[in-house]
Amino acid sequence: MVIKPNFGKWLAVDTLDSLNKYILITMEEPWKIIENRITNKPTYLEFNYDMSLDSLEKFYNSFEPFITDDYAIVGMGGGTACDSAKFLAWKFKEEFNFNLELYLMPSIISVDAFLCSAIAVRIDNKVKYIGESNPKDIIIDFDLIREAPEFLNRAGVSDTISITSALGDWLIAKDEIDEKFDQSVFNRAKSIANNLVDSRNEIRDVTEKGIQALVDGFYKEVLLCEGWGNARPEEGSEHFLAYCLESITHDHYIHGNLIGMNILISLYLQEEYAQFSSDDIMQFLDDIKLNFTPKHQGISYTHLKSALAQVKNYVVDENLLYSLYNLPTLIMDNEKIQDIIKFVKTF
Ligand SMILES: [Zn+2]
Numbered sequence: 001m002v003i004k005p006n007f008g009k010w011l012a013v014d015t016l017d018s019l020n021k022y023i024l025i026t027m028e029e030p031w032k033i034i035e036n037r038i039t040n041k042p043t044y045l046e047f048n049y050d051m052s053l054d055s056l057e058k059f060y061n062s063f064e065p066f067i068t069d070d071y072a073i074v075g076m077g078g079g080t081a082c083d084s085a086k087f088l089a090w091k092f093k094e095e096f097n098f099n100l101e102l103y104l105m106p107s108i109i110s111v112d113a114f115l116c117s118a119i120a121v122r123i124d125n126k127v128k129y130i131g132e133s134n135p136k137d138i139i140i141d142f143d144l145i146r147e148a149p150e151f152l153n154r155a156g157v158s159d160t161i162s163i164t165s166a167l168g169d170w171l172i173a174k175d176e177i178d179e180k181f182d183q184s185v186f187n188r189a190k191s192i193a194n195n196l197v198d199s200r201n202e203i204r205d206v207t208e209k210g211i212q213a214l215v216d217g218f219y220k221e222v223l224l225c226e227g228w229g230n231a232r233p234e235e236g237s238e239h240f241l242a243y244c245l246e247s248i249t250h251d252h253y254i255h256g257n258l259i260g261m262n263i264l265i266s267l268y269l270q271e272e273y274a275q276f277s278s279d280d281i282m283q284f285l286d287d288i289k290l291n292f293t294p295k296h297q298g299i300s301y302t303h304l305k306s307a308l309a310q311v312k313n314y315v316v317d318e319n320l321l322y323s324l325y326n327l328p329t330l331i332m333d334n335e336k337i338q339d340i341i342k343f344v345k346t347f
Contacts, residue, residue, distance in 0.1 A: 005138035012141035027077035030107035079113035086133035155256025160217035165266035169236030169323035189233035237323035238262035245307040260292030
């Protein structure tokens with residue numbers, strides 16, 4: 001179950017200094033910032049960038065002989081550092097029934113990994129979720145986060161603002177395949193998105209209030225989805241088009257920027273099902289200076305066209321949640337694709 005994070009100035013430093021023995025799993029950038037500020041150095045310091053299950057198992061094995069049940073595990077960094085720490089704590093619980101205290105300290109608010117209980121690993125190069133983590137504390141250190149590039153922190157908005165297009169997909173699924181629906185969950189999701197939209201200036205400037213709004217949005221969204229049982233209120237066609245494009249190009253994009261572009265395409269295609277206007281959301285993404293145009297992301301129109309041509313088959317092949325791309329009335333012929341590209345060129 002997701003826990004409420006704690007906020008503070010240099011709170012990561014204070015927390016690390018208060019620990020006994022600890023393993024710190026981090027990345028070079030946050031470590032450089034924190035290293036000289038802490039007096040209580042980690043017993044073990046590790047950098048892990050490989051999230052494949054095989055490599056994580058090896059990572060665990062390298063600690064297994066040394067660790068006793070009085071260690072704490074700290075993940076400080078982006079999604080990779082946090083998920084590596086979650087994996088290690090989970091594995092020690094599985095193998096030795098150790099309840100090692102787990103601390104998660106995002107150094108950047110670009111993905112919600114620091115809040116999700118599920119542990120994301122890669123198996124055969126696909127993201128799979130294994131095990132559950134129970135962090136003792138989630139630390140949001142304003143000063144540490146503000147050291148990260150602003151454009152990356154702002155990109156964190158997309159995984160909650162994706163609610164704006166996910167809700168239209170949910171209504172489509174409700175009408176077309178009679179999918180389970182709950183009006184109060186739907187309304188709560190909508191208010192999370194509206195709160196973010198209202199905090200646009202703070203998010204743009206990545207102020208303490210802006211960081212708080214981003215984390216708050218993540219927290220409420222994760223809480224909502226965990227309660228509901230899946231990501232339906234937050235994830236839909238905007239993510240599916242992203243996965244489809246990535247499967248074609250094998251390129252690595254900044255998740256938030258790509259989702260930003262796809263939200264607009266989804267809202268455009270959802271027509272009367274759209275719960276937010278594409279103009280309003282485009283204005284919001286513009287206001288917070290998100291780099292969501294294809295040009296800014298190095299996405300060619302040729303690749304975007306291929307993704308659009310293939311996405312209807314892709315969602316069926318991958319057995320993804322029912323969304324606008326399953327609609328029989330949506331015909332992705334040349335004319336339709338040209339029409340979408342024309343819309344994208346207005347960004
Ligand atoms: Zn996402």
